[in-house]
Amino acid sequence: MSDFRGEVRAWLEANCPASMRSPCRGEAEWVWGGRRARFFSDDARLWLERMAARGWTAPTWPRQYGGGGLAPDEATILDEELRRIDARAPLKSFGLWMLGPVLLEFGSEEQRAEHLPKIVRGEIRWCQGYSETGAGSDLAALETRAVRDPSDDRTWIVDGHKIWTSHADKADWMFCLVRTDASATKHEGISFLLFDMQSPGVSVVPIRLISGASPFCQTFFDGVRVPAANLVGRPGQGWTIAKALLKHERALIAQARDTATAEEEPLEAMARRYDVLGDPLLRDRVTQANLDSLCFTLTLRRSAETAQSRGQPGPESSMQKLYGTELNKRRKELRVAIAGYRGIGWEEPGFAPEELQLVRDWLRSRANSIEGGTSEIQLNIIARRVLGLGDGRS
């Protein structure tokens, strides 16, 4: 065993509370941090504090920004050791997953020093301002605009709205795509702006999905004033930054799907419980789904091995996002099919809580192939960037 692995193992042994060594029992146990952070237990708070103190919430980020400063192979070892003891993620965070990497690539020294340490420690919770009602798949058609205050050129004034902002109602800051140059071409007039959700003029309305309440919100900006220093990269560089961030998001979605699948009750166990394993057609569908999940997991692993030297997710993130979400839809569909009449409940009475959850999960899964870039957009990206097929209509 390497020295580093031994060190990690000893530290985890001493510092990971026992109650943090099992999978979360539902989203209520997740830790998102932020100014209004809620911890479901003292252990959860302790675990975050200890990990953040070592910078291990962001293992590969530089130590100067509060990160762990680990080399890729060390990060792999840390990850393996965390898995070995079934350790929970100390912090769920769009800051860690999405904003951090792009700040490291595109942010100013001041921006990194200001935001990264707070992300590492979970002090500031971020949300993402990308899609708009008229700009879904065609994200670059966004119309939320930021103009310089004529009387104060160190301030942008933001007007417009964003949709599908996850947890906007609970977030402290937003990273947001805005149009700063109406005269530039569609892709070149966009900038990447950071601002505090407590700024006057920001308002948030939650969105209800077919599965019920959701973390998604619609967010409105009415003359929101943002310091010019909060623009990441150059004005007009927003689209480049957005694309980099989307790759991180896609890879993340695929990984999250894979993890969630692994934690579900196995399909065959569920089929046995509902006494339908004897139905050869259902049994074959169960096996197809199991085999596809196996092959998908192997593919994620292969891709991780191949990409390890590269450090950045490549175009294969589209393939992963596409396949992972479509597979999840298929699995959720199969679960309600297995449950039969028990898989069509909406509320009590008449249905058990886990049966109702089954149905909500199934309905929720339909959004998987839309959020984070539709399956159609992923297919476009694969066809054009991976397969080199000519640019027809995008």
Added chain:
Amino acid sequence: MSDFRGEVRAWLEANCPASMRSPCRGEAEWVWGGRRARFFSDDARLWLERMAARGWTAPTWPRQYGGGGLAPDEATILDEELRRIDARAPLKSFGLWMLGPVLLEFGSEEQRAEHLPKIVRGEIRWCQGYSETGAGSDLAALETRAVRDPSDDRTWIVDGHKIWTSHADKADWMFCLVRTDASATKHEGISFLLFDMQSPGVSVVPIRLISGASPFCQTFFDGVRVPAANLVGRPGQGWTIAKALLKHERALIAQARDTATAEEEPLEAMARRYDVLGDPLLRDRVTQANLDSLCFTLTLRRSAETAQSRGQPGPESSMQKLYGTELNKRRKELRVAIAGYRGIGWEEPGFAPEELQLVRDWLRSRANSIEGGTSEIQLNIIARRVLGLGDGRS
């Protein structure tokens, strides 16, 4: 019973030879007519002669051109009575199915008088000159050209080639799409020309398919001289005529598929013979195919009833062509799957003749969704002409 039905029944009783009252046992028994007509029996010749004499090979064509002159409902009765006694088609003919209808719509009086009676009597066998190597789905890109002889403006000179000309090696005449105006737009420079395959400069090479020998040929034209009077409609009207003819072809393909399916050994009988009905997965695939065939047949019937007043096949012919051919591919695939190791033979020894035929039929079926307009082209037509979805790339 109507008078007409009684009359038909009596006539058929007296005139349809007994040996013509059962389905053909393979394509060798089909009658195609033409200058080099081959009849596999005297009854077959007699049956054609008698039906042709009444014009009932082309029941609804006007009597002046040798047709039966029947009203649509009379033609339906004739058809029902022929089916009732399992009567064979007296004549298979692209002239009857495709050229005739467009000559009636677009042809000159001279052209009708010249060609239609010979088609009715099966004296002239026609083939179709449409596709070219570079003009498949993009048929209007055809490059075979016809130019006026500078020294004789009553003659066209044809140069170029056609591909996928069925039975070109056995046909007497060709109806052919040629470019007569290189300066016009793609679709407007095309004309519809008829000429004798014995004309000097015509040569034919058969095409071998993945299933083996085929009726398809490649046909070459090297300075072929064609009288100007053989141009149907106006110069430049060829594309309009071609589209009308393609609708007839598509409707025909769908009907032919439906008939062929009805004559096949039922899938469940075959599955029983190969002892795989006990496999629930195969049994379900068999049932799916059977149900889809049932629904497809009902749809053809519904479409015929709806269209009876219209007389011309409409855009639904694309749906029929698409679904019929894709379904046939699926059925043929299922047949070889049922046969297992008996469904992968190529030649004797080791396989029975009907098993070898099974494989050839399966391979041949792959061309169904390409010939007569690919499935992709049919999907385009449905999306744009039936569903009214905007014109993207065609």
Added chain:
Amino acid sequence: MAFVLDDVEEAMRDTARKWTREHAPVMQLRALRDARDTVGFSRAGWRELARLGLAGVTVPERWGGAGLGFAALGVVVEELGRTLATLPWLSSLMGTEALLGGASEAQRQAHLAAVCAGVRLMTLAHDEGHRHSRALPSTTATRSAGGFVLRGTKVMVLDGHVADAFVVSARDGEVTALFVVAAGARGLGIERSQVVDSRNAARLTLDGVTVREADRLGGAELLDRVLDRATIALSAEMLGSTVELFERTLLHLRTRRQFGVPIGSFQALQHRAAQLFCEIELLRSVVREALVAVDEGRSDVPRLACAAKARASDTFALCAAEAVQMHGGIGVTDELDVGLFFKRARVTAMLFGDAPYQRDRFARLEGY
């Protein structure tokens, strides 16, 4: 010309379409759901529709019905399917078909007129497990003095929470028997089930419910008759929902713009829409054939019921999945009706047996 609507049917369709859009729009389903309405449909609407003849479309006029056939019923319920109406026509149909197929003169006298008038609701209580089955029920009918005692549990009893009477299937020894049970019968427990598509259903517990010999209607054959006809009628409703949803999706494809063009101009979506169109055309054909076959008293009704329901289940589900995906983000919000159709597709697919069940039954009926 069985496939073409005749003039009477055309007129019925227009009336039904106008009526449903005015009196039972999708908005009504949403309002009932959001208000957690304890009935789950508009009683006034149902009585109104009964007055127009729907509660007894297939019931002869002498019993108070409209005396029309299944083809006519299909025309109307296709329209109800377009607005996802939760009116209790299907439960009512099962009640009247059970009475017409297996009841004595006295029983018909007792129930039919009130049912046709929409003032009395009778439904079938048959399913027991996680999915539909036509095997011998587990609910038992034990002979006792002058009648039977029923014990067992029934699930997915359509409109069972407000029904006045039930046709309950039970095993009498080794045979299936159907019994009329009043909603107020002693020993009968009724609990509403909150189903995802807001269609109304209930769970019954029969804890020693006594019925008279005269309450017995018939056996397995009658049950098959009722279920086959209900299956065909439900398929017609599913056709209506599918067509409506497809039309809404086409409208979205034509009007929603991204990348400067309507998204319906993208070939990948065009091809998927065209494929869906083909599937729906086939569904339309088989539903019509099945309805006509009932009216013609043909022997292939059971097979056509399987054919129609198998295709209706698959095609509605496909259309629903495509509709959600093609609508994009808005398609998964509760705000848009598309999600309501998506939910209905799942529930209707399960009712009376899903597509694999129907295919299996079709194969059995065909002798393989």
Added chain:
Amino acid sequence: MAFVLDDVEEAMRDTARKWTREHAPVMQLRALRDARDTVGFSRAGWRELARLGLAGVTVPERWGGAGLGFAALGVVVEELGRTLATLPWLSSLMGTEALLGGASEAQRQAHLAAVCAGVRLMTLAHDEGHRHSRALPSTTATRSAGGFVLRGTKVMVLDGHVADAFVVSARDGEVTALFVVAAGARGLGIERSQVVDSRNAARLTLDGVTVREADRLGGAELLDRVLDRATIALSAEMLGSTVELFERTLLHLRTRRQFGVPIGSFQALQHRAAQLFCEIELLRSVVREALVAVDEGRSDVPRLACAAKARASDTFALCAAEAVQMHGGIGVTDELDVGLFFKRARVTAMLFGDAPYQRDRFARLEGY
């Protein structure tokens, strides 16, 4: 990093690719087929490949093999799959695996060196019915003085028409047993089968063939071992064929022009190609995992054999169907190689059990 080829494997792949393109191109398959060659592959080519180590890649060096593992074998046969080579590597692999897994020292001495040198060919004769099965064979092994008498019929015996010896499965009472039978054995009938993809196979009739006790290799466990490994190796070949065909199709999509543009610019075809790409990526992952699992002696080899072959069968078939359709008219002509891949997809799908068979076996191995 099991998924990434190491340097040795990279070098092998380059060598194998160069060799197959020069010595076993698709054109060779076509020439052998059109000439109705009685051997069906190039004997010289096979001996050459054996000299390079392929006939005994997985055989330890002490027995004359290359002493490499399945990961290495997979790299090479993927290249053979690219050109649809009919070289008898798979039959040879089954022969050597049977000997390595179940033979005595004397038997190994007797056969392995010659097999590894490519001068002797041993194959497995197991299947009997219309499809693959691992149930007890119908072929019987009846004990007689000093040995057994074999009676039965074997089908789809790979390269059986030119094999020098067979490993024949038979039932010895209620257990499976494998026996080595020489091609010249009395009572053994061999008839070549002309299979659609020109892969070589034969039908054997064993009409009282006598074998000695020493010719017995092992039982059902050995058979499973041989078949699982052959299945994984075949999956690697299928991966190669699939990838080659996909690349050819992509080239066609980029170069074939209709409507003034490459047909690969049409979104509907793009999406289908992209979907195919995903399926192939998953195939690549599971094939590699299965090969590595054999080398690591892992207990999940049988399950991975099922996983790899199920996916290889489905993905190759899908790719073949799409390749034919996307090539259009030319795709269904014998002139183009695409049809040869299409035929191979069908035959390989059936070998050692098709996708539903593999899924069923996977489920059994997983205990459900």
